[in-house]
Amino acid sequence: MKQLLCIVLLSLLIVSGNHKVEAAGFTDVTEEHFAYEAVVWAEEYDIIDGYADGTFKPNATITEQQFAKLLANYYELESPYDELKKQTAGANWSDEYYNRLASYGVPLNGYFHNNIRASAVKRGVVAQAITHLAEGKRGLNESIQFLLDSYISTGQNEQYENRDLRKFFGVTNNMTRAQVVTLLHRMDSRNFYTISDDAQNIHDNASNTSLNTRAMNGQYQLDKTLQQVVPSKSAWEGTYTYYYKWGKGANEFNRRDAVISNATSKTFDISLTANDGQQFGSVDGTATITSSTKAVMNKSANGNRCVLEFEQLKNALKIIEVDCSAEHDEGTNFSGTLKKQ
Incomplete structure (x- = not known):
């Protein structure tokens, strides 16, 4: 009898409460919140996690690195064998997710700089990143239209509807954590969880890029x-x-890419890739600055002989390879003048 009474009293307490039923694990997401179902879904499938204090902060502005984590988790993207060589030194909690997204060529800003990763992500970037994985490579307008036509997102400025697509969508507006989770939840409900051929081909990396x-x-x-x-x-x-x-x-091209980071008055770190159709090569190392416009690298980070001469031009970098045969495929070299981006 006493046990039955306890059960009845407990039931009354639940029914007569203030109805602030929380999403599992989050004290600040109640049934009344517009993103409640999306947050519960995302937590159930390990797409999101919260903060140490038990909150999710659904109304906080989402950063690019937080968005990167959600997107990589939603698509369960595979990790590549190598890692990005960033301009900012030191490990960052988001490195894993940016490495995975880079492997699929996802349009994002923060691949090489931790400060950019920590800044608010714009709606236009979210649109292009999602569309790349869901539909394939698309420009900004096509990406917005894809989200609208698929009922994944809506416009924010009705006065521009059918007049200015970008202003209607609000491409430069920030987003909240709850808004992004809601987009992903809508994608799931509309069966957009297969990776596009464009993104998959980039990940398969037949050209060894x-x-x-x-x-x-x-x-x-x-x-x-x-x-x-x-x-x-x-x-x-x-x-x-x-x-x-x-x-x-498809293989009739020449490409050179260089990322210079951690520059001091004496040295800088250099990451180089060269692709001549079928032939591919890469090298990392540290160059010594010999004058205001010139520098030289004598060996790679692997310890192999690799002599590269660098000359700083106006908005460009001239590179001359002397001997780096141990660092790349035969028929490919790092020489050339590269434009600063």
Whole structure:
């Protein structure tokens, strides 16, 4: 009898409570919140986790690195064999997710800089990143239209509907954590969980393109109005690229990419990739600055002989390879003039 009474009293307490039923594990997501079902779903499938204090902070502005984690988890993206070589030194909790996204060429800004990762992600970037994985490579307008047509997202400024697609969507507006989880929940309910052929082909990497190059390609895919660059403290630091398409075939091109980071008054770290159609090579190392515009690297980070001469030009970097045969395929070299991005 006493046990029955306890059960009845407990039932009354539950029914007569203030109805603030919490999503499992989160004290700040109740049934009344618009994203309640989406948050419960995302937690159940290990797409999200919360903060140490037991909150999810659904209304907080989401950063690019937080979005990167949600997107990588939603699609269960595979990890690549190598890792990104960043401009900012030191490990970051989001490295794992950016490595995975880079492997699929996803359009994002923060691949090489921790400060960009920690900044708010814009709606336009979210649109292009999601569309790349769900539908394939698309420009900004096509990405927005895909989200609208698929009922994954809506516009934010009704006065621009059928007049200005970008203003209607609000491409430069920030998003909250709850809003992004809601987008992913809608994608799941509409069966958008298969990776596009474009993204899968980039990950399969038949051309043996380096992870850094795939990340840079993802950056360049972003609409120019959304690309974000952090000013460097050194004139040497930055990302440099050369690309020349000399034929119509898929492998008839030449490409050079260089990322210079951790520059001091005496040295800088250099990451280079070269791709001449079927031939591919990469090298990492540290160069010694010999004058205001020149530097030289004598060996790679692997300890192999690799002599590279660097000359800083106006918004460009000239590279001359003397001997790096131990670091790349025969028929490929790192020589060339690369434009600063």
